[in-house]
Amino acid sequence: MSVETSNRVQVAAHHxxxxxxxxxxxxxxxDRTVGKTTEWKDWGPNWQAVGEVHEALGREAEQHGRTVSATAGYQRAAWCYHLGKFLWFEDARQHAExxxxxxxxxxxxxxxxxxPAERLEIPFEGHIIxxxxxxxxxxKRATLILVVPGLDSSKEELFLIEEEFLLRGMATLTIDGPGQSENSVQFPIRVNWESVITPVIDELERHDLGVDLNRIGLMGISIRRLLGQPESADPGRIHLLHEVRRRGRSQGQGVHAQPRGRPR
Structure with missing residues:
Protein backbone atom coordinates (compact mmCIF):
# COMPACT_ATOMS: atom_id res chain seq x y z
CA MET A 1 0.00 0.00 0.00
CA SER A 2 1.42 3.38 -0.95
CA VAL A 3 1.01 6.46 1.22
CA GLU A 4 -0.60 8.25 -1.71
CA THR A 5 -3.36 5.69 -2.29
CA SER A 6 -3.99 5.34 1.44
CA ASN A 7 -4.32 9.11 1.69
CA ARG A 8 -6.79 9.15 -1.19
CA VAL A 9 -9.04 6.72 0.66
CA GLN A 10 -8.84 8.72 3.87
CA VAL A 11 -9.43 12.03 2.11
CA ALA A 12 -12.49 10.55 0.41
CA ALA A 13 -13.76 9.19 3.72
CA HIS A 14 -13.22 12.51 5.48
CA HIS A 15 -15.05 14.56 2.86
CA ASP A 31 -17.00 2.74 8.23
CA ARG A 32 -16.46 -0.97 7.53
CA THR A 33 -15.84 -0.41 3.83
CA VAL A 34 -13.42 2.45 4.43
CA GLY A 35 -11.65 0.37 7.08
CA LYS A 36 -10.91 -2.47 4.69
CA THR A 37 -10.07 -0.29 1.68
CA THR A 38 -6.33 0.24 1.75
CA GLU A 39 -5.85 0.95 -1.96
CA TRP A 40 -7.84 3.50 -3.93
CA LYS A 41 -8.21 1.01 -6.78
CA ASP A 42 -10.33 -1.14 -4.45
CA TRP A 43 -12.86 1.60 -3.61
CA GLY A 44 -15.23 0.76 -6.47
CA PRO A 45 -15.03 -3.05 -6.12
CA ASN A 46 -15.51 -2.89 -2.35
CA TRP A 47 -18.62 -0.73 -2.63
CA GLN A 48 -19.94 -2.99 -5.36
CA ALA A 49 -19.63 -5.94 -2.98
CA VAL A 50 -21.60 -4.09 -0.29
CA GLY A 51 -24.23 -3.11 -2.84
CA GLU A 52 -24.60 -6.72 -3.93
CA VAL A 53 -25.34 -7.75 -0.34
CA HIS A 54 -28.16 -5.20 -0.12
CA GLU A 55 -29.45 -6.10 -3.57
CA ALA A 56 -29.62 -9.77 -2.57
CA LEU A 57 -31.51 -8.84 0.60
CA GLY A 58 -33.92 -6.78 -1.47
CA ARG A 59 -34.44 -9.62 -3.93
CA GLU A 60 -35.09 -12.12 -1.12
CA ALA A 61 -37.61 -9.78 0.50
CA GLU A 62 -39.33 -9.23 -2.84
CA GLN A 63 -39.65 -12.98 -3.38
CA HIS A 64 -41.45 -13.25 -0.04
CA GLY A 65 -43.76 -10.32 -0.71
CA ARG A 66 -42.07 -7.98 1.79
CA THR A 67 -42.31 -4.85 -0.32
CA VAL A 68 -41.09 -2.34 2.27
CA SER A 69 -37.96 -4.36 3.03
CA ALA A 70 -37.35 -5.04 -0.66
CA THR A 71 -37.57 -1.34 -1.46
CA ALA A 72 -35.14 -0.47 1.33
CA GLY A 73 -32.69 -3.13 0.18
CA TYR A 74 -32.77 -1.96 -3.42
CA GLN A 75 -32.34 1.67 -2.39
CA ARG A 76 -29.29 0.88 -0.27
CA ALA A 77 -27.84 -1.19 -3.09
CA ALA A 78 -28.30 1.66 -5.58
CA TRP A 79 -26.68 4.15 -3.21
CA CYS A 80 -23.71 1.82 -2.63
CA TYR A 81 -23.19 1.36 -6.37
CA HIS A 82 -23.34 5.13 -6.83
CA LEU A 83 -20.83 5.76 -4.04
CA GLY A 84 -18.52 3.15 -5.57
CA LYS A 85 -18.22 5.07 -8.82
CA PHE A 86 -18.38 8.56 -7.29
CA LEU A 87 -15.20 10.32 -8.47
CA TRP A 88 -13.64 6.87 -8.96
CA PHE A 89 -12.21 6.27 -12.45
CA GLU A 90 -9.64 3.54 -11.91
CA ASP A 91 -11.56 1.11 -14.13
CA ALA A 92 -13.77 2.61 -16.83
CA ARG A 93 -15.68 -0.62 -17.40
CA GLN A 94 -16.50 -1.08 -13.73
CA HIS A 95 -17.36 2.61 -13.35
CA ALA A 96 -19.95 2.22 -16.12
CA GLU A 97 -21.27 -1.00 -14.58
CA PRO A 116 -44.52 6.56 -5.52
CA ALA A 117 -42.31 7.85 -8.30
CA GLU A 118 -43.05 7.84 -12.00
CA ARG A 119 -40.13 7.63 -14.40
CA LEU A 120 -40.28 10.29 -17.10
CA GLU A 121 -38.18 10.24 -20.25
CA ILE A 122 -38.25 13.75 -21.65
CA PRO A 123 -37.11 14.01 -25.29
CA PHE A 124 -33.95 16.07 -25.52
CA GLU A 125 -31.56 16.64 -28.43
CA GLY A 126 -32.09 13.18 -29.90
CA HIS A 127 -31.89 11.45 -26.52
CA ILE A 128 -33.77 11.90 -23.23
CA ILE A 129 -33.63 13.66 -19.90
CA LYS A 140 -53.81 18.74 -5.93
CA ARG A 141 -51.79 20.69 -8.48
CA ALA A 142 -48.84 20.99 -6.12
CA THR A 143 -45.94 23.35 -6.72
CA LEU A 144 -43.25 21.53 -8.71
CA ILE A 145 -39.62 21.54 -7.62
CA LEU A 146 -37.06 20.55 -10.24
CA VAL A 147 -34.22 18.82 -8.37
CA VAL A 148 -30.87 18.90 -10.16
CA PRO A 149 -27.84 16.84 -9.06
CA GLY A 150 -24.35 18.26 -8.87
CA LEU A 151 -21.48 17.45 -11.20
CA ASP A 152 -20.90 13.92 -9.85
CA SER A 153 -24.26 13.31 -8.20
CA SER A 154 -27.23 11.38 -9.51
CA LYS A 155 -31.00 11.56 -9.30
CA GLU A 156 -30.98 8.31 -7.31
CA GLU A 157 -28.88 9.93 -4.58
CA LEU A 158 -31.40 12.69 -3.84
CA PHE A 159 -34.30 10.69 -2.36
CA LEU A 160 -34.11 12.29 1.09
CA ILE A 161 -34.03 15.78 -0.41
CA GLU A 162 -37.20 14.89 -2.32
CA GLU A 163 -38.74 13.81 0.98
CA GLU A 164 -38.26 17.27 2.50
CA PHE A 165 -40.21 18.93 -0.30
CA LEU A 166 -42.92 16.25 -0.35
CA LEU A 167 -43.48 16.62 3.39
CA ARG A 168 -44.20 20.29 2.72
CA GLY A 169 -46.78 19.56 0.04
CA MET A 170 -44.59 20.09 -3.04
CA ALA A 171 -44.04 17.72 -5.95
CA THR A 172 -40.53 16.88 -7.13
CA LEU A 173 -39.02 16.03 -10.49
CA THR A 174 -35.44 14.86 -10.01
CA ILE A 175 -33.49 14.65 -13.27
CA ASP A 176 -30.13 13.65 -14.68
CA GLY A 177 -29.14 16.53 -16.93
CA PRO A 178 -26.41 16.49 -19.57
CA GLY A 179 -23.24 14.88 -18.25
CA GLN A 180 -24.89 13.66 -15.04
CA SER A 181 -25.00 9.97 -14.09
CA GLU A 182 -27.39 8.19 -16.49
CA ASN A 183 -26.83 10.98 -19.02
CA SER A 184 -23.05 11.05 -18.75
CA VAL A 185 -22.80 8.63 -21.68
CA GLN A 186 -24.88 10.84 -23.99
CA PHE A 187 -23.73 14.39 -23.24
CA PRO A 188 -20.86 16.33 -21.71
CA ILE A 189 -21.65 18.58 -18.77
CA ARG A 190 -22.76 22.06 -19.80
CA VAL A 191 -23.12 25.50 -18.25
CA ASN A 192 -25.91 26.96 -20.38
CA TRP A 193 -28.58 25.35 -18.21
CA GLU A 194 -31.38 27.31 -19.85
CA SER A 195 -30.84 25.00 -22.83
CA VAL A 196 -31.99 22.16 -20.56
CA ILE A 197 -34.65 23.67 -18.32
CA THR A 198 -36.63 25.39 -21.08
CA PRO A 199 -37.20 22.26 -23.23
CA VAL A 200 -37.89 20.21 -20.08
CA ILE A 201 -40.66 22.58 -18.99
CA ASP A 202 -41.94 22.85 -22.57
CA GLU A 203 -42.36 19.07 -22.65
CA LEU A 204 -44.00 18.96 -19.22
CA GLU A 205 -46.58 21.47 -20.44
CA ARG A 206 -47.65 19.05 -23.17
CA HIS A 207 -48.88 16.55 -20.56
CA ASP A 208 -51.25 16.62 -17.61
CA LEU A 209 -48.97 15.50 -14.80
CA GLY A 210 -51.15 16.75 -11.97
CA VAL A 211 -48.76 19.51 -10.87
CA ASP A 212 -48.92 23.30 -11.04
CA LEU A 213 -46.58 24.40 -13.81
CA ASN A 214 -47.28 28.03 -12.95
CA ARG A 215 -45.37 27.48 -9.70
CA ILE A 216 -41.99 25.92 -10.41
CA GLY A 217 -38.86 26.01 -8.28
CA LEU A 218 -35.34 24.82 -9.06
CA MET A 219 -33.12 23.20 -6.44
CA GLY A 220 -29.57 22.27 -7.32
CA ILE A 221 -26.49 20.81 -5.64
CA SER A 222 -23.58 23.29 -5.85
CA ILE A 223 -25.57 24.76 -8.69
CA ARG A 224 -23.45 27.88 -9.17
CA ARG A 225 -20.28 25.82 -9.53
CA LEU A 226 -22.04 23.55 -12.00
CA LEU A 227 -24.19 25.98 -13.93
CA GLY A 228 -22.41 29.30 -13.56
CA GLN A 229 -25.38 31.67 -13.36
CA PRO A 230 -28.54 29.62 -12.68
CA GLU A 231 -30.57 32.83 -12.86
CA SER A 232 -30.47 32.31 -16.62
CA ALA A 233 -32.41 29.03 -16.33
CA ASP A 234 -35.78 30.10 -17.79
CA PRO A 235 -36.37 33.17 -15.56
CA GLY A 236 -39.93 33.55 -16.84
CA ARG A 237 -41.06 30.23 -15.35
CA ILE A 238 -38.67 29.46 -12.49
CA HIS A 239 -39.91 31.36 -9.44
CA LEU A 240 -37.52 30.08 -6.76
CA LEU A 241 -33.87 29.04 -6.81
CA HIS A 242 -32.66 26.88 -3.95
CA GLU A 243 -29.00 25.92 -3.67
CA VAL A 244 -27.35 23.32 -1.47
CA ARG A 245 -23.60 23.75 -1.33
CA ARG A 246 -20.61 23.38 0.90
CA ARG A 247 -19.26 26.39 2.77
CA GLY A 248 -15.55 25.85 2.37
CA ARG A 249 -13.87 22.47 2.30
CA SER A 250 -14.84 21.10 5.70
CA GLN A 251 -17.80 23.06 7.03
CA GLY A 252 -20.63 20.88 5.79
CA GLN A 253 -23.50 22.16 3.69
CA GLY A 254 -25.39 25.41 3.58
CA VAL A 255 -28.74 26.14 1.99
CA HIS A 256 -29.36 29.29 -0.02
CA ALA A 257 -32.74 30.33 -1.39
CA GLN A 258 -33.27 33.07 -3.92
CA PRO A 259 -36.93 33.94 -4.53
CA ARG A 260 -37.97 35.42 -7.84
CA GLY A 261 -40.76 37.81 -7.10
CA ARG A 262 -44.04 36.41 -5.87
CA PRO A 263 -44.82 32.81 -6.84
CA ARG A 264 -48.04 32.64 -8.80
Missing part, protein backbone atom coordinates in the same frame (compact mmCIF):
# COMPACT_ATOMS: atom_id res chain seq x y z
CA UNK A 16 -17.82 12.13 1.93
CA UNK A 17 -18.85 10.37 5.14
CA UNK A 18 -21.36 12.96 6.37
CA UNK A 19 -22.78 13.55 2.91
CA UNK A 20 -23.44 9.93 2.00
CA UNK A 21 -24.68 8.91 5.43
CA UNK A 22 -27.11 11.84 5.28
CA UNK A 23 -28.21 10.61 1.84
CA UNK A 24 -28.96 7.06 2.98
CA UNK A 25 -25.72 5.06 3.18
CA UNK A 26 -25.65 3.05 6.42
CA UNK A 27 -22.93 4.46 8.67
CA UNK A 28 -21.76 0.95 9.57
CA UNK A 29 -21.38 0.08 5.88
CA UNK A 30 -19.39 3.25 5.33
CA UNK A 98 -21.74 0.66 -11.20
CA UNK A 99 -23.56 3.58 -12.82
CA UNK A 100 -25.88 1.31 -14.77
CA UNK A 101 -26.58 -0.98 -11.80
CA UNK A 102 -27.39 1.98 -9.58
CA UNK A 103 -29.96 3.23 -12.09
CA UNK A 104 -31.46 -0.21 -12.79
CA UNK A 105 -31.77 -1.31 -9.16
CA UNK A 106 -33.21 2.00 -8.00
CA UNK A 107 -35.78 1.81 -10.78
CA UNK A 108 -37.29 -1.23 -9.04
CA UNK A 109 -38.16 0.96 -6.06
CA UNK A 110 -40.10 3.66 -7.91
CA UNK A 111 -43.67 2.27 -7.67
CA UNK A 112 -43.15 1.33 -4.02
CA UNK A 113 -41.90 4.66 -2.67
CA UNK A 114 -44.30 6.67 -0.51
CA UNK A 115 -45.46 8.59 -2.44
CA UNK A 130 -34.60 10.90 -17.43
CA UNK A 131 -36.43 11.93 -14.29
CA UNK A 132 -38.37 10.71 -11.27
CA UNK A 133 -41.66 12.54 -10.68
CA UNK A 134 -43.19 12.29 -7.20
CA UNK A 135 -46.41 14.00 -6.13
CA UNK A 136 -47.68 14.48 -2.56
CA UNK A 137 -50.69 12.28 -1.94
CA UNK A 138 -52.83 14.93 -0.24
CA UNK A 139 -52.28 17.88 -2.58
Missing amino acids: WRARFVANGIDVNDF LRDRSVAVYRKTLPHLDP PGHLRRPTDA
